Amino acid sequence: MTTGGFWAMGGYARFVWPCFAFVGAVLAWNLWSARSSAAAARSRVRRALVMAAHDQS
């Protein structure tokens, strides 16, 4: 298979590549969203710890 033939996908390129791109975006979003929600949870706990320490002092 040539490089041009690979990207052409037998004439179905406009259907095949958007599918792979969309699922790639879904995989990337899942990782980003999960990491950012976990980071937000950690920073909420840290803030609560700082406020608790501030209240005690």
Added chain:
Amino acid sequence: MWTWFYRLASPPYVYRVAALWLPWLLGGALLTIGYGLIDGLVFAPPDYQQGDAFRIIYVHAPSAWLSLFAYVTMAVAGGIGLIWRIKIGHAVAAASAPIGASFTLAALVTGSLWGRPMWGTYWAWDPRLTSELILLFLYVGVMALRSAFDDPNRGDRAAALLAVVGVVNVPIIHFSVVWWNSLHQGATVAKLGKPQMPGSMLWPLLAMLLGFMLFYGAVLCIRLRGEVLNRERQSAWVREAIKS
């Protein structure tokens, strides 16, 4: 006998174990998805009827499978939270919902893009497509219901109830191609005894299925750690875990 079950229900244990599993799940997902992509896109031969458009199956089928698996996980975890009042059950259900919703959307979009050259239309009110769309609405409903309550415990219970009731849609999706006249093709991978695909096409598909499952496990671990922190932020162990 039930020691493992009670240990699994312990938030500090789950928080620690999720961190241990995460690199293995993510590494395994990268390897298997990488292999599946290369084998499926480069080495698998074109289908004799669908040509190269059949390669969409390598992202469509794993997305569709994951949309069902994540829903069943959410419903079972929600049910455990409802019946045995185990808090971690609700945390797993909350963590699973957005992952499942995103892969349901992926299954619908990739199916639609495959349908255009094969069926001549992006969308048909076909039993399989319609029941998968209902699954997306169920996911959105479960997430919206959970966040609609000021009291998170009531939100958890209401969302779990909807998830458990909605699980009836899962066999409907799976058997829709058998029960009704459907444009959608029948099972190809589920027939393990008599596979409908040659090995050169099947192996990359199985690798992608496994890769997506491992990826789901990895993302679930990350989300679950966040959920546990959110729900247990008043606990002493959380303060210790964050400090260290």
